[in-house]
Amino acid sequence: MPGRRLTGAERQQIAGGLAQGLNYAAIARQLGRPTSTVMREVARNGGPGRYRAELAQLATTHRARRKPRPTAVRAGEHSGPDPDATAAFMAEFTVALVEAGLPRTAAGVLACLLVSESGSCTAVELTRRLRVSPATISHAVALLEKQALIHRGRDGRCRRHRYFLADDAGFRSAVVGVHVNQRLAATALRGADVFGADSVAGARLAATGRLLEQLGNDLIRSATRYWHATAGERQEDAQPDRAPSE
Numbered sequence: 001m002p003g004r005r006l007t008g009a010e011r012q013q014i015a016g017g018l019a020q021g022l023n024y025a026a027i028a029r030q031l032g033r034p035t036s037t038v039m040r041e042v043a044r045n046g047g048p049g050r051y052r053a054e055l056a057q058l059a060t061t062h063r064a065r066r067k068p069r070p071t072a073v074r075a076g077e078h079s080g081p082d083p084d085a086t087a088a089f090m091a092e093f094t095v096a097l098v099e100a101g102l103p104r105t106a107a108g109v110l111a112c113l114l115v116s117e118s119g120s121c122t123a124v125e126l127t128r129r130l131r132v133s134p135a136t137i138s139h140a141v142a143l144l145e146k147q148a149l150i151h152r153g154r155d156g157r158c159r160r161h162r163y164f165l166a167d168d169a170g171f172r173s174a175v176v177g178v179h180v181n182q183r184l185a186a187t188a189l190r191g192a193d194v195f196g197a198d199s200v201a202g203a204r205l206a207a208t209g210r211l212l213e214q215l216g217n218d219l220i221r222s223a224t225r226y227w228h229a230t231a232g233e234r235q236e237d238a239q240p241d242r243a244p245s246e
Contacts, residue, residue, distance in 0.1 A: 005060070006033075006041060011053035014038060018048050045088070058091030086115060105132055105140040113150060113165040120153070120164040181219070185212035 006014075010031055017027035024042070028035040042048055045056040090111050097107035108130045112121055121129070126137045141163055144150045150163050188209030195202035 006037070008053065008057045011041070011056050014041060015051055015053040018042070018051055044084075052095070055091055055095050058094060059088045061091075090115060103140065103143065105130060105136050106143050108132075109137065109140050109144060109163070110149065110165075113163065116165075120162040122160055122162050124160075126163070181212055181216040185209045185216060188212060 010033075013031060014027055017030065022030075024038045025035045028038045031038070041056065042051050045051050045059060090108075093111045093114065094104070094107045097110060098104050102110070109121075109126055112126055112129055113119055123134060123137050123141070126141075127134050130137070141150060144163075145152070149166055151166055152161050153164050154160075154162065186209070188205045192202045192206035192209060195205065197203060197206055
């Protein structure tokens with residue numbers, strides 16, 4: 001049916017067809033769609049080697065929800081990034097955060113703060129942008145606050161609270177990842193004790209646990225060194241109107 005948008009299921013079929021090495025025409029026949037539709041879909045979502053159905057679906061949802069932007073731009077005025085590029089990045093970053101272990105709404109909140117010029121949003125803005133309930137936003141920001149990835153503050157213009165991206169959010173994200181890694185390492189090492197180091201399974205679990213443990217230690221050391229090495233740069237880039245961490 002010409003003009004009908006691709007569904008999530010159709011995007012999964014496209015991804016499956018690409019994985020099987022099918023050409024665009026063969027995939028289009030399976031879908032009952034024009035070949036040009038499949039070609040455009042794949043091209044705007046990373047190409048044949050990088051096409052992912054979930055990411056493409058998220059990007060399309062963001063584009064559909066985007067408010068119309070003024071077409072006229074004054075001379076010398078910065079119009080900001082391309083809306084389609086922003087939506088695609090938001091979708092890609094959200095998927096990456098979800099795959100890293102964050103719940104979807106928390107990942108969406110973090111993505112919104114990252115692309116915001118001020119690094120902050122109100123609960124109302126987050127509710128509107130992510131199209132979820134205030135209670136869902138509240139649960140998501142509570143999780144991010146617990147991990148010290150965001151903090152509350154005021155913008156000076158009104159009494160409403162805003163959620164600010166923590167200045168050390170990147171460092172803390174690395175720490176959170178290390179904690180997950182350490183839990184996996186500890187579990188693997190306990191499994192080695194259960195099966196015994198002299199068994200094949202025990203030796204395999206012990207080696208896995210030691211590797212994960214070493215990787216975690218290396219990551220936290222590297223993150224700490226980078227954080228201290230760039231302290232001066234962060235002070236120079238600090239915005240005077242940003243709310244202080246609480």
